[in-house]
Amino acid sequence: MKVQRVPLACWLFLLASPVSAEFRAGIAVRVVTPDPLLPVSGGVGPSVPVSKREGDLTVRALVLADETTKVAIVSADFLGFPSVLGNQARAKVRGIPPENILIGATHTHSAPDCYGFPDPSGKSSIDLKYLHLVCDRMAEAINEALEKLRPASLKIATGEAKGKIAFNCYAEQLYDPRCHVIQAIGADGKPFASLVNYAVHPEVLGSKAGILSPDLIGPLYDRIREKGGGTAIFMNSAQGGMVTADNRGPDGQSIRLWAECLRIGTLLADEALRIAQPAPEQKNPGLFCAAKTVSFPVESPVLRAVMMSSPLRYPTNDTNRVATQLNLVNVGNAQILTIPGEALPNIGCYLKRKMRGEHNLLFGLTNDGFGYILTKVDWGSFTIYNYVSRTCLGEMTGEIFIDEALKLVTESPAPAGSNSSPTSAKTQGSKR
Ligand SMILES: [Zn+2]
Numbered sequence: 001m002k003v004q005r006v007p008l009a010c011w012l013f014l015l016a017s018p019v020s021a022e023f024r025a026g027i028a029v030r031v032v033t034p035d036p037l038l039p040v041s042g043g044v045g046p047s048v049p050v051s052k053r054e055g056d057l058t059v060r061a062l063v064l065a066d067e068t069t070k071v072a073i074v075s076a077d078f079l080g081f082p083s084v085l086g087n088q089a090r091a092k093v094r095g096i097p098p099e100n101i102l103i104g105a106t107h108t109h110s111a112p113d114c115y116g117f118p119d120p121s122g123k124s125s126i127d128l129k130y131l132h133l134v135c136d137r138m139a140e141a142i143n144e145a146l147e148k149l150r151p152a153s154l155k156i157a158t159g160e161a162k163g164k165i166a167f168n169c170y171a172e173q174l175y176d177p178r179c180h181v182i183q184a185i186g187a188d189g190k191p192f193a194s195l196v197n198y199a200v201h202p203e204v205l206g207s208k209a210g211i212l213s214p215d216l217i218g219p220l221y222d223r224i225r226e227k228g229g230g231t232a233i234f235m236n237s238a239q240g241g242m243v244t245a246d247n248r249g250p251d252g253q254s255i256r257l258w259a260e261c262l263r264i265g266t267l268l269a270d271e272a273l274r275i276a277q278p279a280p281e282q283k284n285p286g287l288f289c290a291a292k293t294v295s296f297p298v299e300s301p302v303l304r305a306v307m308m309s310s311p312l313r314y315p316t317n318d319t320n321r322v323a324t325q326l327n328l329v330n331v332g333n334a335q336i337l338t339i340p341g342e343a344l345p346n347i348g349c350y351l352k353r354k355m356r357g358e359h360n361l362l363f364g365l366t367n368d369g370f371g372y373i374l375t376k377v378d379w380g381s382f383t384i385y386n387y388v389s390r391t392c393l394g395e396m397t398g399e400i401f402i403d404e405a406l407k408l409v410t411e412s413p414a415p416a417g418s419n420s421s422p423t424s425a426k427t428q429g430s431k432r
Contacts, residue, residue: 042207055218080369116310219265238348285332299394
């Protein structure tokens with residue numbers, strides 16, 4: 001039998017092609033602590049001056065890639081990060097389509113205002129020059145993560161984060177204790193990136209302590225690095241109404257100290273690493289990303305006033321509606337859905353039940369942060385919900401979001417390794 005000679009160039013190609021087809025990941029960080037310090041915002045209303053800082057504010061980008069798809073997962077240490085800013089960063093990224101860039105906020109209540117919330121006189125303390133710099137740094141982080149892509153396998157895990165981390169201050173037990181972790185493992189068998197997904201308000205310090213800070217998220221990042229988890233990135237989840245950090249002291253009062261941020265951030269980091277540790281390594285995990293634009297009616301006078309008065313100049317001709325991007329990502333046996341605001345925990349648990357991964361992650365406050373997201377039966381129902389109802393776009397926001405999110409789930413393929421078929425997801429969806 002005649003053996004066909006293969007030219008050297010072809011051998012090189014054969015050797016090289018499996019490498020380029022491999023699943024790859026990269027992560028990069030930029031510090032965005034303002035110098036000099038700026039006032040901080042914990043929600044609608046005037047910002048509060050600060051006299052010092054604890055930790056650094058950062059923007060972080062985790063890029064995942066296979067031979068056909070690239071996805072960037074970005075987290076920023078702010079209360080929220082409106083798409084009008086996120087799109088400035090997206091426009092400076094080369095090599096990832098803008099709709100595959102998911103930009104979330106950690107929801108620290110101790111960082112500069114990214115919305116332009118008006119004070120009682122109608123003025124805001126937003127610093128546009130600083131925010132443009134943040135957008136530049138964010139784009140740099142994404143581009144660097146892209147350049148640093150390297151072959152990786154993944155560990156994906158879900159477990160209950162135990163200990164005094166979070167609670168629901170409206171109804172103590174109504175929160176989701178599940179912590180999801182995605183770790184990128186390098187060729188040396190060690191993790192170089194750890195994504196932590198958990199629902200909590202990082203408001204240990206709160207906006208009135210006179211401190212600029214990433215709150216508990218800074219110590220979470222530091223601990224994961226110290227413990228060998230590589231560079232960490234935190235994506236919040238369905239933490240609205242009102243899943244917050246459990247910083248209650250023995251007298252029931254909040255402990256608004258950096259030491260408490262250290263305690264909770266360290267504990268959550270240790271729990272995330274404990275949960276990830278036994279997970280099997282997924283070699284060459286599949287990657288899929290879908291995006292769709294969803295629009296919501298704006299009925300809330302408070303949120304309409306923010307939109308109208310903001311120096312960010314929201315690109316809309318219709319002040320009665322807002323549009324935003326929803327994303328669905330399948331990676332390995334996990335499915336990720338984004339939430340453009342602060343969904344209440346019941347919405348989060350419901351969506352996780354209907355999603356199709358073995359691990360179902362929700363990225364709250366991602367691509368936009370349009371206040372709270374309540375179902376129509378919760379909206380305006382209890383006195384304790386007055387604040388979250390006022391700062392929700394409208395009575396139907398939750399219904400519209402759930403419908404659109406589940407349509408995206410049904411129309412998208414299930415993650416690899418998932419038992420759920422499109423038919424069963426459709427059936428589940430119709431039971432709503
Ligand atoms: Zn909040």
